[in-house]
Each structure stands twice: as structure tokens, then as C-alpha cells.
Amino acid sequence: MEQINNNVPSQSEIKETLIERHTKEVQQRLSNGKVVIAGLGGLGSNIAVSLTRIGVGKLLLIDFDVVDLSNINRQNYYIQHLGLPKTEALKRQLTQINPYIQIETKNIRIDEGNVVEVFQEYEIVCEAFDNPKSKAMLVNTVLEKLPNSKIVSGSGMAGYESSNEIKTHRTMKNFYLCGDLENGVEAGFCLMAPRVQICAGHQANMITRLLLGIEEE
Amino acid sequence: MKVNGEVITPLFPVTLETFLLDRNYDLTTIAVERNGEIVPKATYSEVKLFDEDVLEIVQFVGGG
Structure with a gap:
């Protein structure tokens, strides 16, 4: 078996390396950033990995589900995570990327009744559910009840249509929508890693742009 | 009236709810902005539309 390097770099070593890569000004903003990710499937798990890699300071990860074999074709989990709550499985991985960012988890189902309580201290909300009713519920409730929050949502990333159909739209002042807006699972398309990851990347x-103070799509 | 960038003239007077149902929108999977403001779901049946209104209707599809 290959030898695994267990020497965990120090916090300042990681910080300096990120500054070297991203510049001090950018890194300062990212390190001060906090984001809540609702739904840890193909979108949420990949988004969380990206944000952790660039050193976003605090993440709240929300999902009620456990890792299933059917998730592995697109979600950022491994065989070893099967049966674990997605919150825990993802947190374990993120800690391997950067052990010094703050990661909170909530193993709960989000509904209209708990949105304000759970999301109110976050100015950036990432909607990453799979069910269109849940997506609509979260977007509507955040826009109605949390006027200081911005929400970045995903809709339309199923199948293997052109990558270039997936775009970021600033649909409303505080609402950014990423995806092709059309290809959903209800139309019979499957969800696969490449296109789901493109949307997650958007x-x-x-x-990242919002954390850096850029509001244009 | 402008809907998602397209000029549409429905039969006025019409409420937002009727307008959406006439166009087969599933009210549980959409978000609607009217003149730059989100329309609270609970008010769809009370909101009256006018010819100068600008609507953005977002229909969510499944997958994530």
C-alpha cells in the first residue's frame, strides 16, 4: 500500500499558501466569508469542496439524507461513506482539504417554518436541493423574508446536452440562477457527474464573486 | 405587459394566480418577480396585474 502523508500543515502554512495563490486581498475576503449550503447532493457536495479549497472561512452544510450507492455517479462521496449522513461524510472530506475552516452541519429537513431561523445569519445562501418544490420554497422564502441575503440556485443540469447551455443568470436583484433552466429529471434525463459539476462550478x-463584492452575474 | 422579456397582453383585469394557471404553471415550483420585487406566494390570488407590469417567472426543474 502507498504511504499516506499524515503530517497536517499548520494553519499559517495553509493560509500563506492560499495568499500566495489568490493574493492577500482576495484571500482576506474569502477567509471572512460565510456561506450556507442547503442540499448536499451533486450540486452541494461539489460546491462545498470548491469553497473549501479556496479557503472560505465558514460553511454551514445542511442535508437530511444519507449517502447511497446511487449518489456516487455525481456526488462527491466515496464507497467508504455509504450509509453515513451526507453532512458527516462531507465534513470528513472537507477537513482533509482544510482543517481550519469552520464547518457546521445540520441534519434536518428545511421547510418554510425553519428557513428564517436556520439561514438568517448568512448573507449568501446556496440552494442545492434536487426537488423543484424544495428549490422554489427556499428561493421564495429567502427572497421574501431575508431581504439582506443573496441566494444562488441551480436549475437545469440533467442529461448530456451541451455544456454551453448552462449559464449564470441574475434573475432578480438578490437571486442568481445557474443551469440551462430546462433539462430536469422530470423530462426523463438522468443526472450525471459532468453536467452537474458544470452547474456546481457556476x-x-x-x-466566490459575491464574497469578493462583485454582484454582476 | 412584459413577461420574461416578451410582450404579452392578457385579458385584463386578471390576478397573478389566474394568469399563471392559465399558462399551466405549477405554482409550487415557481418564483415570480413583479417590477423588481419578489411576489410573496400567499398573495398570488390578490395581486392584480397591469399592462405596465414587468414579470419575471422562474420555473424550477428537478435535479441537483
Whole structure:
């Protein structure tokens, strides 16, 4: 078996390396950033990995589900995570990327009744559910009840249509929507890693832009 | 009236709810902005539309 390097770099070593890569000004903003990710499937798990890699300071990860074999074709989990809550499985991986960012988890189902309580301290909300009713519920409730929050959502990333159909749209002042807006699972398309990851990349980059104070799509 | 960038003239007077149902929208999977403001779901049946309104209707599809 290959030898695994267990020497965990120090916090300042990681910080300096990120500054070297991203510049001090950018890294300062990212390190001060906090983001809530609702839904840890193909979108949420990949978005969380991206944001952790660039050193976003605090993440709240929300999902009620456990890792299933059918998730592995697109979600950022491994065989070893099967049966674990997605919150825990993802947190374990993120800790391997950067052990010094703050990661909170909530193993709960989000509904209209708990959105304000759970999301109110986050100015950037990432909607990454799979069910269109849940997506609509979260977007509507955040826009109605949390006027200081911006929400970055995903809709339309199923199948293997052209990558270039997936775009970031600033649909409303505080609402960014990533995807092709059309290809959903209800139309009989499957969900596969490449296109889901493209959409996750759009969401992660829009969140990065917002953290850096850029509001254009 | 402008809907998702397209000029549409429904039969006025019409409420937002009727307008959406007439166009076969599933009210549980959409978000609607009217003149730059999100329309609270609970008010769809009370909101009256006018010819100068600008609507953005987002229909969510499944997958994530």
C-alpha cells in the first residue's frame, strides 16, 4: 500500500499558501466569508469542496439524507461513506482539504417554518436541493423574508446536452440562477457527474464573486 | 405587459394566480418577480396585474 502523508500543515502554512495563490486581498475576503449550503447532493457536495479549497472561512452544510450507492455517479462521496449522513461524510472530506475552516452541519429537513431561523445569519445562501418544490420554497422564502441575503440556485443540469447551455443568470436583484433552466429529471434525463459539476462550478464561482463584492452575474 | 422579456397582453383585469394557471404553471415550483420585487406566494390570488407590469417567472426543474 502507498504511504499516506499524515503530517497536517499548520494553519499559517495553509493560509500563506492560499495568499500566495489568490493574493492577500482576495484571500482576506474569502477567509471572512460565510456561506450556507442547503442540499448536499451533486450540486452541494461539489460546491462545498470548491469553497473549501479556496479557503472560505465558514460553511454551514445542511442535508437530511444519507449517502447511497446511487449518489456516487455525481456526488462527491466515496464507497467508504455509504450509509453515513451526507453532512458527516462531507465534513470528513472537507477537513482533509482544510482543517481550519469552520464547518457546521445540520441534519434536518428545511421547510418554510425553519428557513428564517436556520439561514438568517448568512448573507449568501446556496440552494442545492434536487426537488423543484424544495428549490422554489427556499428561493421564495429567502427572497421574501431575508431581504439582506443573496441566494444562488441551480436549475437545469440533467442529461448530456451541451455544456454551453448552462449559464449564470441574475434573475432578480438578490437571486442568481445557474443551469440551462430546462433539462430536469422530470423530462426523463438522468443526472450525471459532468453536467452537474458544470452547474456546481457556476454556483461556486458566483458565490466566490459575491464574497469578493462583485454582484454582476 | 412584459413577461420574461416578451410582450404579452392578457385579458385584463386578471390576478397573478389566474394568469399563471392559465399558462399551466405549477405554482409550487415557481418564483415570480413583479417590477423588481419578489411576489410573496400567499398573495398570488390578490395581486392584480397591469399592462405596465414587468414579470419575471422562474420555473424550477428537478435535479441537483
